[in-house]
Amino acid sequence: MKLKIGTRGSKLALWQTQYVAEKLRAGGVESEVVVINTRGDKRQDVAITEIGTRGVFTEEIEEQLQRKTIDLAVHSAKDLQSSLPEAFEIAAFTEREQTADVLVSHQPNFSLHSNQPLTIGTSSVRRKALLKHYNPHLNTVEMRGNLQTRMAKMEAGQCDALMLAYAGVHRMEYDRSIVHQFSTEQMIPAVGQGSVAVEVLASLSSEKKKVIRELINHEITEQQLRAERAYLKALRGGCSVPVFALATITDNRLLLRGGVVSLDGRTLLKDQATGSKELPEEVGEILAEKIISQGGNQILELARK
Known part of the structure; x- marks a missing residue:
């Protein structure tokens, strides 16, 4: 089996891609790297918020997935939008680095x-x-x-x-x-920060999905990021809005801390939710409800404008 990996062309993106490729190679799977330029790479003369709030670093790569010119795409997990188009899914998350x-x-x-x-x-x-x-x-x-x-x-x-x-x-x-x-107690990081996400077509063969997942996915990181991403999704957030969350797991309990902040920094909402690590999305949705009840949606609406 040989898999084609789509990635951005920066040194960091290529490092992440080689990291994934090495994990595949260790399991006997060869790969080929395909470099793809995204909107975020092409438009470096303006702020990210002026380019868009969704898919800034992923849309062109997803197009190649859909055309089946690549089998999997490698992203910084924090750059991946909270709601993927229906045709795609995340097959794996790599073990998380320090998040600060x-x-x-x-x-x-x-x-x-x-x-x-x-x-x-x-x-x-x-x-x-x-x-x-x-x-x-x-x-x-x-x-x-x-x-x-x-x-x-x-x-x-x-x-x-x-x-x-x-x-x-x-x-x-x-x-x-x-x-x-910075302390992550104070400066809570972006959703997904520190991990690499592997995206595939939902219709990719079950054999390839199984191989990708078995060789690359880190279970604890996946549970953490599923909670964080569920929180972000409930707030309709992306990488261009001032939303943050960080999940940690102790024994079987998942703790999710997060919030939103106004663009001028004057209003900061923070809260936390806990639950079973086996139900991470539920924990993310509970935290989102808490932040929304405190006025989080109003802050985000102003930020989107």
Whole structure:
């Protein structure tokens, strides 16, 4: 059996793809990598929110799945929309890396609490809004592009530090540039942050699905992300709205913490829900109901406008 894997072309996306390919190879399955440009890759001159709120980094890859030019697609799980088109499904989630957000900087004496004005580069509406809430003294600037491009922009003086996911920084071996790691108690990450999702056509042969799942899927991560994604789906959220959630599992209990934040950072809603790890979607829906009852939908409607 040989499988064709569709992916974006950034170094991080290719790292994730090779990670999946190696797991397949360890199980005796060869693969071929197919690089596909997405809207999010082509339009790096504007903020993600100006491109769209759904499928920014996935739509073109899904088109290739539908044409059957590829067998599976590899995505950062946090980039995958909460509601997939009916023709597609997620076959596997890789084991999750640390989920925290970090700051990286080329300034050796960088301090988040400096008296000097600081500018943080990020393309995430969630990160911008949470920074405004917890660190209103910081300025933020839109920073698009792959990780290497962003690092070059920072070194050219466009910002003092970049706010990024630890997972990507670590995978690209920029650990030495980390100057601050945010607590996930305060800066709850994006849904799916730290994991890689494998998407397939729902009509893909059961034999191929079984192989993909057996060789790649990490059960605990899947349960966590099913809760987080159910929460996001209930709020009709995507990667371009200020929604966040993080699930953890202890014994058989799943704890889901999450919320929403207004774009100006002034209103922050956070809550949590618990339940059986065998019913993760139920836990996600319970948390969504709590956030909606506190006015979460109004915050998101304003953000979408």
